[in-house]
Amino acid sequence: MQTARRHNALIRWIDSRLPFVSFMEHELHEYPTPKNLNYWWNFGSLAGIMLVVMIVTGILLSMHYVAHVDLAFNSVEHIMRDVNGGWMLRYLHMNGASMFFIVVYIHLFRGLYYGSYKNPRELLWILGVVILLLMMATAFMGYVLPWGQMSFWGATVITNLFSAIPLIGNDIVTWLWGGFAVDQPTLNRFYSLHYLFPFLIVGVVLLHLVALHTHGSNNPLGIDRKGPQDSIPFHPYYTVKDLFGLGVFLIVYAALVFYAPNFFGEPDNYIPANPLQTPPHIVPEWYFLPFYAILRSTPDILFIPAKLAGVILMFGSILILMVLPWLDTSKVRSATFRPIYKQLFWLFVVDVAALEWCGSQPPEGSALLIGRVATAYYFIHFLIIVPLLGKLERPLPLPTSIGTPVLQGGGAAGGSSARMEKP
Amino acid sequence: MAASADSTMPHASGEGETRRDFLFLAAGALGAVGVVAVAVPFINSMNPSADVLALSSTEVDLKPVVVGQAITVVWRGHPVFVRHRTPAEIEAAEKVPLSELPDPQTDQARVIKPEWLLVVGVCTHLGCIPLGQKPTDNRGEFGGWFCPCHGSQYDTSGRIRKGPAPRNLVVPMKDDQKTFNYAFLTDDSVRIG
Numbered sequence: 001m002q003t004a005r006r007h008n009a010l011i012r013w014i015d016s017r018l019p020f021v022s023f024m025e026h027e028l029h030e031y032p033t034p035k036n037l038n039y040w041w042n043f044g045s046l047a048g049i050m051l052v053v054m055i056v057t058g059i060l061l062s063m064h065y066v067a068h069v070d071l072a073f074n075s076v077e078h079i080m081r082d083v084n085g086g087w088m089l090r091y092l093h094m095n096g097a098s099m100f101f102i103v104v105y106i107h108l109f110r111g112l113y114y115g116s117y118k119n120p121r122e123l124l125w126i127l128g129v130v131i132l133l134l135m136m137a138t139a140f141m142g143y144v145l146p147w148g149q150m151s152f153w154g155a156t157v158i159t160n161l162f163s164a165i166p167l168i169g170n171d172i173v174t175w176l177w178g179g180f181a182v183d184q185p186t187l188n189r190f191y192s193l194h195y196l197f198p199f200l201i202v203g204v205v206l207l208h209l210v211a212l213h214t215h216g217s218n219n220p221l222g223i224d225r226k227g228p229q230d231s232i233p234f235h236p237y238y239t240v241k242d243l244f245g246l247g248v249f250l251i252v253y254a255a256l257v258f259y260a261p262n263f264f265g266e267p268d269n270y271i272p273a274n275p276l277q278t279p280p281h282i283v284p285e286w287y288f289l290p291f292y293a294i295l296r297s298t299p300d301i302l303f304i305p306a307k308l309a310g311v312i313l314m315f316g317s318i319l320i321l322m323v324l325p326w327l328d329t330s331k332v333r334s335a336t337f338r339p340i341y342k343q344l345f346w347l348f349v350v351d352v353a354a355l356e357w358c359g360s361q362p363p364e365g366s367a368l369l370i371g372r373v374a375t376a377y378y379f380i381h382f383l384i385i386v387p388l389l390g391k392l393e394r395p396l397p398l399p400t401s402i403g404t405p406v407l408q409g410g411g412a413a414g415g416s417s418a419r420m421e422k423p
Numbered sequence: 424m425a426a427s428a429d430s431t432m433p434h435a436s437g438e439g440e441t442r443r444d445f446l447f448l449a450a451g452a453l454g455a456v457g458v459v460a461v462a463v464p465f466i467n468s469m470n471p472s473a474d475v476l477a478l479s480s481t482e483v484d485l486k487p488v489v490v491g492q493a494i495t496v497v498w499r500g501h502p503v504f505v506r507h508r509t510p511a512e513i514e515a516a517e518k519v520p521l522s523e524l525p526d527p528q529t530d531q532a533r534v535i536k537p538e539w540l541l542v543v544g545v546c547t548h549l550g551c552i553p554l555g556q557k558p559t560d561n562r563g564e565f566g567g568w569f570c571p572c573h574g575s576q577y578d579t580s581g582r583i584r585k586g587p588a589p590r591n592l593v594v595p596m597k598d599d600q601k602t603f604n605y606a607f608l609t610d611d612s613v614r615i616g
Contacts, residue, residue, distance in 0.1 A: 060468050082473040085464035243450075 032231035034219035042245035043107040050100040057093040067191035069184045072147035073272040091261040098264045099253050101287035115333030116218040122325040124211035129321045138197040141190040148269030153282050155182045164308040222334025230402035289359030296363040297371030320382050329390025337396040351377045480616030493556045498615045502544035513537045516580035526591045530580040542581040546570040548588035
């Protein structure tokens with residue numbers, strides 16, 4: 001209320017009835033933020049910006065796209081060749097999906113490293129996992145729309161996952177398809193849902209932000225702010241830092257769009273869908289490969305057949321993140337003060353990278369073996385290592401406040417990592 | 424860090440024009456340029472695409488259209504009335520004094536060949552398609568066209584004579600509004616657009 005007094009009479013009049021200006025000033029301007037955030041904290045706002053980019057380009061693309069099995073492929077080529085700037089819209093959208101996932105995965109690993117999921121931010125973290133699941137569904141359905149070979153067979157394979165459910169699996173698949181194969185009803189409903197889901201994501205993002213602003217950002221030290229001396233206002237300090245990061249990010253994104261637009265794509269998706277012939281080697285988009293690897297590497301487990309076990313583990317690999325705040329028994333958030341967790345974190349990153357590679361290979365020979373080991377380790381990390389480590393590991397002493405290491409190490413140009421090791 | 428912050432302080436408390444103001448404005452201007460550079464192609468993507476523009480001309484065979492008959496052809500998604508006028512209709516159109524017309528225009532200015540009248544068949548009031556192409560249609564008091572939506576009446580030159588429409592039925596013209604946007608390829612065929 002006090003801040004609105006600075007504005008003119010009209011804004012004050014509106015603000016006393018609909019406190020939008022004070023709300024924005026409170027949440028974006030004064031919003032106290034830990035003063036030690038490093039560049040890994042840029043990726044949340046980048047993800048929000050990518051969501052907007054995807055919605056804007058998507059709305060424009062939908063003005064030219066036709067969701068019909070006979071016309072969809074050609075309408076995408078129409079966008080590429082005839083629509084003014086259509087090639088740019090499509091490449092921005094297509095590569096935007098990849099950039100969105102890169103940003104979100106970095107954001108997620110940032111949370112894993114600095115323990116951002118721990119008390120009191122458990123719901124913030126769970127909402128993030130919900131956003132990830134919605135994003136995956138959206139990206140999958142969007143990939144079906146161009147109705148190329150990979151679109152069609154990707155849709156066939158992924159929807160068939162549900163046939164692994166005992167008893168009702170096949171009925172569910174028929175229901176998903178709206179028929180007896182992936183066909184016009186499937187394409188039509190995927191288009192409808194692909195348009196709906198981003199707005200669901202916007203809704204969950206708003207909840208994510210409410211949860212974030214309740215306790216504020218975690219920080220590289222992982223300790224709570226003790227007072228105003230540990231905070232700086234969000235604006236201008238982090239708006240500027242976010243904008244700088246955005247500039248760097250946009251250079252990478254633009255380089256991809258303008259110089260290597262099909263870098264992440266599959267050439268087979270430029271062949272129109274043919275329900276009578278499967279391409280020799282189907283792979284999903286890169287952002288699904290680790291999960292695809294888990295799906296394919298899983299053997300029979302006890303009485304559960306491999307098909308069902310693979311589906312359970314694939315979905316479980318994401319859902320397990322939701323219970324991570326309770327699996328992790330360590331009270332110390334930041335890996336900076338957890339010497340063993342810090343190393344095991346990087347081992348986990350390597351494990352996911354190995355799964356990524358396995359997902360891109362045919363499931364045979366050494367790729368299958370590595371995939372199985374990596375799948376097992378993925379779950380060992382969350383179910384055994386993380387719970388035990390919290391009990392066994394001896395964390396380094398925590399600094400007394402965010403301000404202390406900064407002030408003690410004042411003037412050092414070493415950056416945040418140098419400061420963090422001091423205490 | 425502390426030293427550099429101090430050194431900028433006198434400027435900040437000084438005249439009011441500081442290096443920070445300059446950087447703020449320069450960054451803001453560059454950002455605005457970037458937003459516009461992206462917005463232009465985005466907005467332009469909603470303009471007619473290359474395949475739509477490629478369909479912007481229509482060729483019409485006039486041979487089957489006998490005197491007194493009219494046909495409707497589609498050009499850029501609109502109906503174009505092609506009327507093979509009788510000598511009586513031409514005479515009626517030519518002898519009307521301009522002072523009687525709400526939108527004064529001679530018949531000669533509206534045709535290339537007097538026996539062929541080509542007008543866009545969209546009422547200039549609110550975009551309905553007037554009746555009068557079939558002999559059985561109501562052609563209104565002036566023997567041209569009658570719009571069923573709000574009762575506008577056009578004469579045999581497609582000029583508005585009565586009713587709410589403000590303008591004559593549009594003759595296909597190029598952007599300069601001086602040359603016709605249709606041409607007779609032979610005596611029996613015309614290309615619109």
